[in-house]
Amino acid sequence: MTEKDDLRHKGMRKKLADGLKVKGIRNPDVLEAIRKVPRHLFMESSFIHFAYKDQAFPIGAGQTISQPYTVAFQTELLEVEKNDKVLEVGTGSGYQAAVLLEMGAKVFTIERQKELFLKVQSFLPEIGYHPACFFGDGYKGLPGFAPFDKILVTAGASSIPPELKEQLKIGGRMVIPVGHENHQEMLVVERISEEEYKTKKHGGFVFVPLLKGTVN
Template sequence: MRTFEDSYRHKGLRRQLVDIIRKKGITDERVLEAILHTPRHFFMDSAFDKIAYEDRAFPIGEGQTISQPYTVAYQSQLLEVKPFDKVLEIGTGSVYQACVLAEMKAQVYTIERQKKLFDSNKQFPYPKKYPALKFFYGDGYEGLPTFAPFDKVIVTAAAPFIPPKLVEQLKPGGLMVIPVGEGQVQRMLRLTRQADGSATTELFDNFSFVPMVEGKNN
């Protein structure tokens, strides 16, 4: 059960959340503004209403989580989103990350492999406010070749390796932000695709994500 009332209390809690993630080192004002204007409690069961603005992840079913707001801000900042960027997101999950990117005026193509989550997200009214946010049911390792190339790719699950098809679907100069590693902790990487098809890699902080699984789950 979800509620869709955005009260003064919720807005005040969001301002406090933005202050917390700013103190943790997020400096991109467009990212902070998008988090300020995205009601995170809409994406969670109403039972979580009182704690929706704590800076931590919460379960959303199907073994998935709604990411910690700091993690969402961190990945969004690394992505260097510009208005009208065409962004491929691997792992729709709760749709919170996708809506933050859409709030930053990106055109978001998001893939979910869990059929129940995909169906539930299609019925969720809030994302309909973003006509440039498009949902797909599929295997994240395959990407969306029909809609490629993309300016940016963001992966919101722990990949054991960098999926080559996702690199191929980036424009030259395009960026991919992806947590890579097996086990409890992954390293956040940012890849830049070069004109010859290769990619350069930058290393960032450690995070903990649910695993990126191949195939689709009916």
């Protein structure tokens, strides 16, 4: 993997962000984060030339690095503010965590695949990103660090995990794709009070499934 990030890469990122704006991403902080995070460093060398295309690509362990539009769309829905305490469920390549960190969030990220967890835990600090990384079952979240201002789920769940809802602070917001294997609805769940939640749909997507348990 190359550790180089040159002017050509920066130009490609600007072009990518401009394309996302055309596709409807409006939040300037999200677009700026996309312009800053060196996505090519998160990919296997054989895919580096595809790094700034608006496509998902495999990263190993049966997972993908999400399409930039999807990352930007979920991040925009999350309404991240500086110093927000954000739980990310499904670390994957670490790219989404880096985008959240660029926006000034305090990121707690959990991954069920040991191989990906170990890779990201060592890789992200090397390129200047320092989330709190955890190996564990994303369905259970991180109750010891709750409540969270925001929760972002980066895999398709069959239903909204009750443990994650409980880890949202009142006034908090969760973005989660929910549905079947080949189609999920992007949901925004807002916690109104101790017992009350409001859910809104934001269109159809396809994610790898959110699975229970861990893989060593």
